[in-house]
Amino acid sequence: MELTVTGRVILGMLGFEPMSGYQIKRFVDRSTRFFWAASYGQIYPELRRLAAARLIVGTDEARGGRRRTIYRLTPAGRRALRRWLAAPTEIHQTRDESLLKVFFSDSAGSRGTVDALEAKRAHHLQVAARLREIEPHAAGAPQGSPLTALRFGIALNDFIAEWCEQEAAELRGTDESTARIGLSEA
Amino acid sequence: MELTVTGRVILGMLGFEPMSGYQIKRFVDRSTRFFWAASYGQIYPELRRLAAARLIVGTDEARGGRRRTIYRLTPAGRRALRRWLAAPTEIHQTRDESLLKVFFSDSAGSRGTVDALEAKRAHHLQVAARLREIEPHAAGAPQGSPLTALRFGIALNDFIAEWCEQEAAELRGTDESTARIGLSEA
DNA sequence: GACGTCATGTAATCGGTTACATGATTAA
DNA sequence: TTAATCATGTAACCGATTACATGACGTC
Numbered sequence: 107m108e109l110t111v112t113g114r115v116i117l118g119m120l121g122f123e124p125m126s127g128y129q130i131k132r133f134v135d136r137s138t139r140f141f142w143a144a145s146y147g148q149i150y151p152e153l154r155r156l157a158a159a160r161l162i163v164g165t166d167e168a169r170g171g172r173r174r175t176i177y178r179l180t181p182a183g184r185r186a187l188r189r190w191l192a193a194p195t196e197i198h199q200t201r202d203e204s205l206l207k208v209f210f211s212d213s214a215g216s217r218g219t220v221d222a223l224e225a226k227r228a229h230h231l232q233v234a235a236r237l238r239e240i241e242p243h244a245a246g247a248p249q250g251s252p253l254t255a256l257r258f259g260i261a262l263n264d265f266i267a268e269w270c271e272q273e274a275a276e277l278r279g280t281d282e283s284t285a286r287i288g289l290s291e292a
Numbered sequence: 293m294e295l296t297v298t299g300r301v302i303l304g305m306l307g308f309e310p311m312s313g314y315q316i317k318r319f320v321d322r323s324t325r326f327f328w329a330a331s332y333g334q335i336y337p338e339l340r341r342l343a344a345a346r347l348i349v350g351t352d353e354a355r356g357g358r359r360r361t362i363y364r365l366t367p368a369g370r371r372a373l374r375r376w377l378a379a380p381t382e383i384h385q386t387r388d389e390s391l392l393k394v395f396f397s398d399s400a401g402s403r404g405t406v407d408a409l410e411a412k413r414a415h416h417l418q419v420a421a422r423l424r425e426i427e428p429h430a431a432g433a434p435q436g437s438p439l440t441a442l443r444f445g446i447a448l449n450d451f452i453a454e455w456c457e458q459e460a461a462e463l464r465g466t467d468e469s470t471a472r473i474g475l476s477e478a
Numbered sequence: 479g480a481c482g483t484c485a486t487g488t489a490a491t492c493g494g495t496t497a498c499a500t501g502a503t504t505a506a
Numbered sequence: 507t508t509a510a511t512c513a514t515g516t517a518a519c520c521g522a523t524t525a526c527a528t529g530a531c532g533t534c
Contacts, residue, residue: 110521111389118396128485138395141388145523150487171530172485184399191400195390195411198419202327203297203383209324209441210304213370214377219437225381233384251405254459255395265451273440296493314513331495336515357502358513 109186111197112148113156117179117187120162124178127153137252140237140259153177161186204229220274227270234263295372297383298334299342303365303373306348310364313339323438326423326445339363347372390415406460413456420449 109117115138119130127149134144153175156162161183164175179187204226211218237260241247248256295303301324305316313335320330342348347369350361365373390412397404423446427433434442 111387111392112521115392118392118399121396121399126485127487138392141386141391141395143385143522146487147489147524148522169484169531173530174485187396188400191393191397191404191408195393195415197387197389198415199329200327200386200388201297201383202386204381205327205441205444206297206301206304206324207377207381208444209327209438210307210373211377211440212437213304213307214374218377219440222377222437223440229381229384251398251408252395254397254405254409254463255391258391258394258455258459261455262452266448269444269447273444277440298493312513313515329494332515333496333517334494355503355512359502360513 109156109190110152111142112144113152114187114190115142115144116149116152116156117161117183117190120177120179121184121187124176126174126176128174136240137248137256140233141255156183220277223270223274223277227267227274230263230266230270234260234267237263295342295376296338297328298330299338300373300376301328301330302335302338302342303347303369303376306363306365307370307373310362312360312362314360322426323434323442326419327441342369406463409456409460409463413453413460416449416452416456420446420453423449 115134116130119125119133122133125133127146130153131144131146131149134142134149138144153162153164157164157177160180162177163180164177167174167176204222208219208222208226211222214221237256240256242253242256247253301320302316305311305319308319311319313332316339317330317332317335320328320335324330339348339350343350343363346366348363349366350363353360353362390408394405394408394412397408400407423442426442428439428442433439
């Protein structure tokens with residue numbers, strides 16, 4: 107029984123506490139979304155697969171006329187979660203379109219790279235700000251390892267923004283100096 | 293005519309110089325692969341679509357008995373490339389399984405987070421080393437904006453490795469002190 | 479009554495990978 | 507002659523997103 111990473115995310119979420127599919131989706135949207143998103147179209151079918159594999163069990167806990175299924179880890183599910191956490195991570199493909207634009211930015215003329223770096227910087231500043239909005243002291247705020255991941259996200263986005271800024275400044279500097287000695291592009 | 297990002301990558305590659313599908317694949321494997329991969333199963337069909345949209349043209353340039361189609365940008369293709377580079381970037385979803393493990397690492401016991409951070413650190417050290425292997429002074433080595441992207445990759449992976457190391461050290465410290473006063477987990 | 483939220487689900491589609499097939503050329 | 511590389515392609519599959527449908531509850 108091979109699990110998808112999204113399946114493991116669900117196990118991880120249920121490791122915090124029993125939840126419905128809807129609650130998992132909300133939780134993901136407020137936390138892992140920044141480094142691992144999930145949609146209903148993944149979550150509900152995956153919950154069924156996990157239940158079929160006896161890694162989780164769902165109990166009907168309707169609220170009034172609203173049906174609701176709360177899922178919780180089985181002992182086997184908790185073992186699977188621990189096994190995944192202990193196993194070497196094999197998926198590492200990244201997709202960063204803004205870096206792609208930096209890579210190709212020579213095709214956009216002499217100011218291309220500086221523009222691409224500034225756009226990338228703006229994006230990461232925005233993400234860092236949004237991550238900072240996640241109150242670290244309110245009730246329901248991240249603690250323990252989720253907090254570590256949050257702090258990582260903030261540090262990472264700050265770093266990227268700063269790197270882009272410095273690099274852009276440097277490129278603007280060399281651009282100016284080549285302009286001064288008459289070597290700049292038209 | 294909406295292009296996929298992989299389609300733009302192909303345009304970007306052909307912006308450097310005319311190439312065959314095979315050469316594009318090799319180029320990608322040595323460069324953008326770290327932040328945007330592409331397989332033959334994407335490249336060849338995409339080349340056809342781009343040719344059908346008149347953004348690139350292919351000319352038969354067989355070498356001996358080996359057939360070969362070299363593609364180059366049309367003026368419209370170059371315009372599309374520049375338009376993409378100038379447009380705001382809309383795709384920003386990241387997938388980082390090793391960070392996911394940090395996020396959930398409380399479920400792996402008291403040493404979980406430290407272990408997850410160390411695993412993440414090891415991975416990024418490895419990537420940084422591989423990026424450094426890309427010789428910056430040999431012929432065919434990255435220059436201009438590709439070099440900027442390479443230096444970004446190195447700086448980024450160095451930063452992540454260092455952050456993980458410091459965080460792990462700090463956590464080990466607090467873990468020890470709680471152990472000393474008798475508050476550690478079994 | 480309308481809107482927002484709780485709650486569950488599915489069908490169509492998409493972007494992408496994997497695995498395979500074919501065949502020529504070159505170097506060991 | 508064998509292996510590596512050049513070169514092009516496709517079919518099956520997979521994970522994931524999008525868009526839609528359904529319906530109950532709370533509140534303005």
